[in-house]
Amino acid sequence: MKKYLSFMCGILVVFFGNAQEKKLAVTDINMENIKYPFPVKELPLQIQGQDLKMAYMDLQPQKPNGKTVLLLHGKNFSAIYWEQTAGDLAQAGFRVIMPDQIGFGKSSKPTNIQYSFQLLAQNTKKVLDELKITKVSVLGHSMGGMLATRFALMYPEMTEKLILENPIGLEDWKTVVPYQSVDDWYASELQQNYDKMKAYQKEFYYGGDWKPEYEKWLAAPAGWTLHKDYPIIAKSSALAYDMIFTQPVVYELENIKAPTLLLIGQRDRTALGKAKAPKEVQQTLGNYPALGKMTAKKILDSELVTLDNVGHLPHIEAYGRFIAPLLAFLNK
Incomplete structure (x- = not known):
């Protein structure tokens, strides 16, 4: 009887998993079939001999306060998930710029360039230069927090304020986690599907x-796995993972000059490659309560806001608790 029940449960899991996948729409390689919440513009870029396009949204407030906020997305997302945040910031008078980084969202997906946070920061500055914006407050989530930090270090004269929402790169994983090559990441990404992605996020x-x-x-990102050109997405993603793993910002936090707000969900335990680390090391990685305090001590002019029982995505999971301290900090 127990074997029969286990067999039937297995059939149901497969059935409902396949049913969900059948309902999932295929996502075009540059998300051409995905509607963004605000008008999308494109900036042509030539990078390492290739002609590429960087997509971005530029939300103008009805009653401008003269300030601009730059929102930088995380690794498993695109600028689309800033919809609610951008709307409220614009309502408060801020102009809001939301780029899709090269390799993400509606931007080009090159598979044979060297990805670096310096390159992404340069690309982002080119968007701001195109818009003739000279001062911004920079908010970065997850991987976007690493990019926001790099941007603030490279362009301190442009960075009025820095906001880091559960940023990664606050510890150097490569000192304790075995290195994975781009080929390793690529092979792993090729195995992705809706069910695996949902299970991870959940x-x-x-x-x-x-x-x-x-x-x-x-x-939208899960829909990529159903596209005939998904290997292109997977290779671009693998290159981005290598960038994240090999380019931590933890050693340069003391050099940040901009006033900084740390918004840290305390339940978060995100760490790249954690499963490949020795068992005794795994429990020490991605400890955001500790990482938040450590980072606040390193950044001279910083303020730490801890969000209890909130994970890696405060602006999605606990929006009210995220937006209130953000607006207070920006309006100082």
Whole structure:
């Protein structure tokens, strides 16, 4: 009887998993079939001998306060997930710039360039230069926090304020985690599908609690896995993972000059390659309560806001608790 029940449960899991995948729409390689919340513009770039395009949204407030906020997305997302944040910032008078980095969202997906945070910061500055913006407050989430930090270090004269929302790169994983080559990351990315991506986000982003509103941020990237050109996406993603793993910002935090707000969900335990680390090391990685305090001590002019029982995505999981301190900090 037990064997029969286990067999039937297995059939149901496969059935409903396949049913969900059948309902999932295929996402075009540059998200041409995905509607963004605000008009999208493109900036042509020539990078390492290639003609590429960088997509971005530029949301203008009805009653401008003269300030601009730059929102930088994380690794498993694009600028689309800033919809609510950008709307409220614009309502408060801020102009809001939301780029899709090269390799993400509606931007080009090159598979044979060297990805670096310096390159992404340069590209982002070119967008601002195109728009004749000379001063910004920079908000980065997850991988975007690494990029925001690099931007602030490279362009201190442009960076009025820095906001880091559960940034990664606050510890050097490569000192304790075995190195994975781009080929290793690529092979892993080729195995991705909706069910795997949802299981990862549910466990590591939302503490095992999945809500219907999270689906919209998963559907588009999961839809890539159904596209005939998904290997291009997978290779671009693998190059980005290598960039993240090999270019931590932890050693340069003391050099940040801009006033900085750290918004840290305390349940977060994100760490790249954690599963490949020795068992005794795994428990020490991605300890955001400790990482937040450590980072606040390193950045001279910083303020730490801790968000209890919130994971890696405060602006999605606990929006009210995220936006209030953000607006207070920006309006100082």
